[in-house]
Amino acid sequence: MAAASIGRREQNKLEKRGRIVAAARALFTYKGFEETTSQEIADAAGVAVGTIFTYARTKDDLLILVFHDEMLAVVERAYASARKSDGIQVQVVAFFDTMVAYHEQDLPLAHALMRQLGFVSSADQRALIGELMTSVLGKLAQLVDGAKADGQVGAAVPLMTAARSLFAIYYFHLGSMLSGYIDRTQFDRALRSGIGLLLTGLE
Amino acid sequence: MAAASIGRREQNKLEKRGRIVAAARALFTYKGFEETTSQEIADAAGVAVGTIFTYARTKDDLLILVFHDEMLAVVERAYASARKSDGIQVQVVAFFDTMVAYHEQDLPLAHALMRQLGFVSSADQRALIGELMTSVLGKLAQLVDGAKADGQVGAAVPLMTAARSLFAIYYFHLGSMLSGYIDRTQFDRALRSGIGLLLTGLE
DNA sequence: GCGGAAAAATGGCTGCGCTCAATTTGGGAC
DNA sequence: GTCCCAAATTGAGCGCAGCCATTTTTCCGC
Known part of the structure; x- marks a missing residue:
């Protein structure tokens, strides 16, 4: 007792x-x-x-708390979904599609969340969001690493740089959609072409 | 009269x-x-x-108004600075370095701005920020196009996709710095490796 | 000039997020 | 069981952004 x-x-x-x-x-x-x-x-x-x-120190913190647990679960689902496919490009697209599908359930709330992600102010927020970022980037790095094994991705490619760049492209276009610059169709196109370009490179 | x-x-x-x-x-x-x-x-x-x-409908709008004119000027300077160099990678890095140098004059304010960029709510904001985005992406596209001429960049590369991806990587790492996840040194490294990877591609 | 209508400016007011001094609750020492 | 202290809870109060009924300014036809 x-x-x-x-x-x-x-x-x-x-x-x-x-x-x-x-x-x-x-x-x-x-x-x-x-x-x-x-x-x-x-x-x-x-x-x-x-x-x-x-x-929660602020109402904003409350929003982050609301998303924190759910997002960790969504990342796991996204990873699982990605692993079902073959080919790094398809896998990455599947990964992000799962995440977008989650946000699409409540676009205004996703929009509000995005505001917080761009303005981490307290140590509490940094810790919670940092955890999410580590989780997402880790899973993306795993996908890239898997693609290295069968030679789809060059052995010299730094995993975390690749993960961060993939996420950066996703994040940018998601923001464009949530802010109303593009619609879902344009988002899909932009995401796919962005990822495709990162795979083949500019040169 | x-x-x-x-x-x-x-x-x-x-x-x-x-x-x-x-x-x-x-x-x-x-x-x-x-x-x-x-x-x-x-x-x-x-x-x-x-x-x-x-x-200004809100205090937030005021912040965007404050930045709007200055940012357009900074983008011009960044482009001018980039044109002085040779080689697409060095040019792009020079471009973003100019922009970061501007934000470094007042990091807290840059941080506050970033919050707004992630949460465009009114049509006014969308118009003002859209103008900034068009300007930045346009200049980046010009740099990439210039690099196409001397064969540094493949002829088939879609200009706007390239511009958006470059900016996305910059934006993501800038946010990481402003939110306190990484310092300036790490930012420089991350930006360079991100851009480098986009140039060569994952494959 | 003058009258009046439209545009712009005003500031008291409202509702909000958040604080903090006062109060209640829970748990260990005896 | 009783006492005590620290931790948790409370809600009236504060300062803020933003609203809107009223007042002031500007412009045009005559």
């Missing part, structure tokens, strides 16, 4: 944190990020407003 | 707009974007708070 009772306080905190994040998730989805007030989240989670800000 | 008197109203608006943007510019630089209040900008510009919001 000692271990359990020590855990009691932590247990409550964890459960409360879960309620807050779940409430935020639901409200963000239902009425949008900007349109949801801290008071509403607090009410839905059954806590006072002030309590929210002991679990 | 007819033409001038018709212009009088426009003249005043333009001059007032100039004062507001200049005041915002100075205050953002002096005490930071978040730390500057609309009231302070209004006082410095000699107008009422409400007036600001007839020239």
Whole structure:
């Protein structure tokens, strides 16, 4: 019971944190990020407003918390989906398609998330987002590494540079779509041609 | 006098707009974007708070206005600087180095700008930022096109895809630096290796 | 000039995110 | 069981961006 009772306080905190994040998730989805007030989240989670800000320093942090766990899962799914295909290009496209499909479920929320990714301010945010980036880049690096084995990718290619460049291209075009510069069709085209060009090179 | 008197109203608006943007510019630089209040900008510009919001719908828009003209000029300088060199890789690096040097004058403000680039919400913003993007991508495309002439770049390479991919890599690493994931030295290395890889290709 | 209509400017007001002094809760020492 | 302290919770209050009913300025037909 000692271990359990020590855990009691932590247990409550964890459960409360879960309620807050779940409430935020639901409200963000239902009425949008900007349109949801801290008071509403607090009410839905059954806590006072002030309590929210002991679990997340800002409303923005809450958005990151909402995405964090889900995104890690999506990255795993994206990787699994990519592994089903053959050929590095098809694999990478499949990987990003899975991620886009996830974002397409709620484009406004994805748009709000993208704003935060471009403005990491606190150490908390840096840690959470850094974890996501490590996960995505790691999986992409694995795909590239796999392609090295069967000679699709040159042995001298630095894995992380390749992973970062692939992601950079995806990220840029995703932003263009979420900001309303291009539609989904144009996005697909742009992503494919960008990845294709990175594979063959300019020279 | 007819033409001038018709212009009088426009003249005043333009001059007032100039004062507001200049005041915002100075205050953002002096005490930071978040730390500057609309009231302070209004006082410095000699107008009422409400007036600001007839020239810019939000404080965010004001930030974009502040950068817009300067950025167009920086892109021109970056292009001029790139043309001095030979070899597409060196040119592209010189181009981005000029842009980074500009942002380095005020990293916090560059960071704030980056947040807006990732969250274009109004048609006004889309127009202003779209103009910047067109300018940057156009110049990059020109550099790539020039390199095509002397065979450094394959004739079949689509110019805009190349320009977008180059920019995407720059943008991604710039964001990493501004968000505090990497320092300037790592940025330089990452940018160069990313561009190098795009030139040679993964395959 | 003058009248009036349209455009621009104004600033008190509202609703928001977030703070912080005061209060409640939980858990160990005895 | 009781006491005590630290950790957790609370919500009224604060400062901010942005709104909008009112006032001021500008322009044109006469």
